[in-house]
Amino acid sequence: MQYRGRIWKFGDDIDTDVIIPARHLLTHDPKELAAHVMEDIDPEFSKKVQEGDIIVAGKNFGCGSSREHAPIAIKGAGVAVVVAKSFARIYYRNSINIGLPLVECPELVDEAEDGDILEIDTTEGAIINTRTGKEYSAKPHAPYVQEIVNAGGLIEAVTARVAARKASATA
């Protein structure tokens, strides 16, 4: 998949409590969650972010709680891809599972500035910062994870597996 979008830059250790505070965890509706995304770090973020934009952050993005509401809120706000130096484990899985692409690329994060436009090809793992013209390559997903991505998300992958199991049971 190819993406092109403006970046919003955040720092290290962005935790799931600031991505979506617990006071909004009474729903898992993407639009309702999106209205509050990042509000404890930038109260205006949900109003500023546009469809197709890209979040760029430092290390350990999404640390803290297991709330899947965090990537759902980010995806619901129209963010196309999250790029970080590293991701917290549960956030990484949640993001893959719901089909929100993520890219690990420390060098790009160091050199990118808020407002830059990135072109990202998640299939090739190639990223270009259009301001500098510099090309970067993303750390590839493990093959197992790539299969979940290819299936469109975890439940899609599991559903296919369950259907195959049922088919072979009746065959």
Next chain:
Amino acid sequence: MGLTMTEKILAKGAGRDEVTPGEIVEVAVDLVMTNDVTAPLSIAEFKKTGLEQVFDPGKVVFVPDHFVPAKDIKAAELAKIMREFAHEQGTLYFEIGRAGIEHVVLPENGLTKPGDIIVGADSHTCTYGAFNCFSTGLGSTDIAAAMALGTTWTRVPESIKFVYYGTLPEGIGGKDLILHTIGLIGVDGALNSAMEFTGPVIDNLSMDGRITMANMAIEAGGDTGIFACDDKTRAFVDAVTDKPYTAYDSDPDATYARIVEIDVTNLRPVVALPHLPSNVHAADDVDDMEIHQVVIGSCTNGRLSDLREVADVLRGRQIHPMVRCIIIPGSQEVAKQAHKEGLADVFLEAGAIWSTSTCGPCLGGHMGILAKGERCVSTTNRNFRGRMGHREAEIILAGPQVAAASAVLGKVASPAALD
């Protein structure tokens, strides 16, 4: 080549003789848990798979604890979705009044046996490492998949061995040890790793102390925080279940990504100042930091031994006039025992609030939300911005004794400052 206990447990789950850090394996799970915040989404995703039944109702457990007793209509609806699904599927379910915070309730009910693989849609599922489980937090969709398949995938983590040695000073507990450790390695110091806690100090540490340490492995980014099974573990587990289990120990020649040795002899009671659990300082080095609230409870420090420590500090003393002190038992069992031992009376006499068991303020749910500019000392596990209320409120993490002493003095303080 030897294996770590984590590798052995995952190999067992994968039906193999050994596994190697870095590889991805699919493992059979012994228990799948969710709570009122994460279950509704898990249930919705589970239903998409086309399956009618969870893989094994005896291995699926639901615990309402975050926003209960329901804080508002939406919270009531979430708990209802979970309650109805649990009932219809015949899974394990712990209703309020007979339960409490998931990570306190599951061990109390014999559901966390040595050698088990446990996944929960809650990041502090790592708590059961105290019982020699490989247990880890996942999101709702991963849990839906585990409910459907009875398996989950995991990248086999590298293990980091922590060796605690020296003489543990009086008044230093599991919370001080784990905060000190996180301060040392940072909030991503164990990212994608298993933290293995060992050494003579750990051998002497109570089960409650170990539980507190395992609980906060996630605050260092760890997949799990794991301990060997010893007589203390067996005494705890055998008292609550008669199901058989197999414990796993690390081989002497197991490979570790890192070994961190910690001399505890000169440790002092610590706090983590805002806004990261790694911002650790000795409580007595914090100068005149006025506070407005103290929260004692949570899956980190809401157990009976924690409450006993708090009562020892509060007995015959009064909560500072400018402070609200909220004490929340980790479970109904803990509450009952606290009443029997007279601890609840000590809290009430001291001017504290004694509530029913709930996560409540720990995640900013209810029962003690902070206003702008307020500061709270809390025995919980996260001091992230906005976690307990307003984004401009501050949370300071501490063990139960420091929290109680701070409640009396109206500022961040260790019990030594009371004399």
